[in-house]
Amino acid sequence: MLMDIKDIMNTIPHRSPFLLVDRVEEMETGKRILAKKCVTYNEPFFAGHFPQEPVMPGVLIIEALAQAGAICVLSDEANKGKIAFLGGVNKAKFRGKVVPGDVLSLEVEIIKVKGPVGVGKGTAKVDGKVVASGEITFMIG
Template identity: 85%
Template sequence: MLNIKEIMNIIPHRSPFLLVDRIEEMEVGKRAVGKKCVTYNEPFFAGHFPQEPVMPGVLIIEALAQVGAVCCLSAEENKGKIGFLGGVNKAKFRGKVVPGDVLNLEVEMIKVKGPVGVGKGTATVDGKVVASGEITFMIG
């Protein structure tokens, strides 16, 4: 549904910190599904870990937050604004993400009141949950 250029028109993140390659489904302001194709060339793999490259869990959560930001900032009233991370609750990590994986990132808004909201995020690889959590955001 949205390619990388369209994503960059919505959120301010850029390489090497843009962690979403495309948005495949979206109900603006309600839910979105994105993809991240993880390659060996990701800069974080140089130090995490050289002998066994694993995507840091905090970056998986950040990728979910970016998908949520695309979802919220696509709403007409939020266009041109920035989404800020306000908190992460109930984060769980259940599997490794390694080079060659395609990370499926799904975020559903469970509470939105004014410029603050909470999204429930789930990251999967090959249908298996690798991370999940509730992400609080603020639109400024």
């Protein structure tokens, strides 16, 4: 493991219940990251989505990818202490459910950076199967 929860909280400002990355397993700073989110039944969103069949909302899977990308970009010395803001999401696709007990694998490749704006290509997997993907535009401020 490259980063634990304390390292992550020292890099991005998110906190419970909105911190959606538990650990970082691989990272090339500013280029690519592989992070994990351990999904438990205790997640607050499961109370309403859905009580009879708990499913992690797709927008939160995209947010988890965005947070992983932010960790990758903000780990760069030039960006220490800054915040990465979500600027847009393109080509988002959802291909499977994420349920309690799943370990969400978050892979983000930074494909473009121009000044304070960049784009990351994100893929979320459970047990090697793609459950969501998309391009995330971010702004560093």
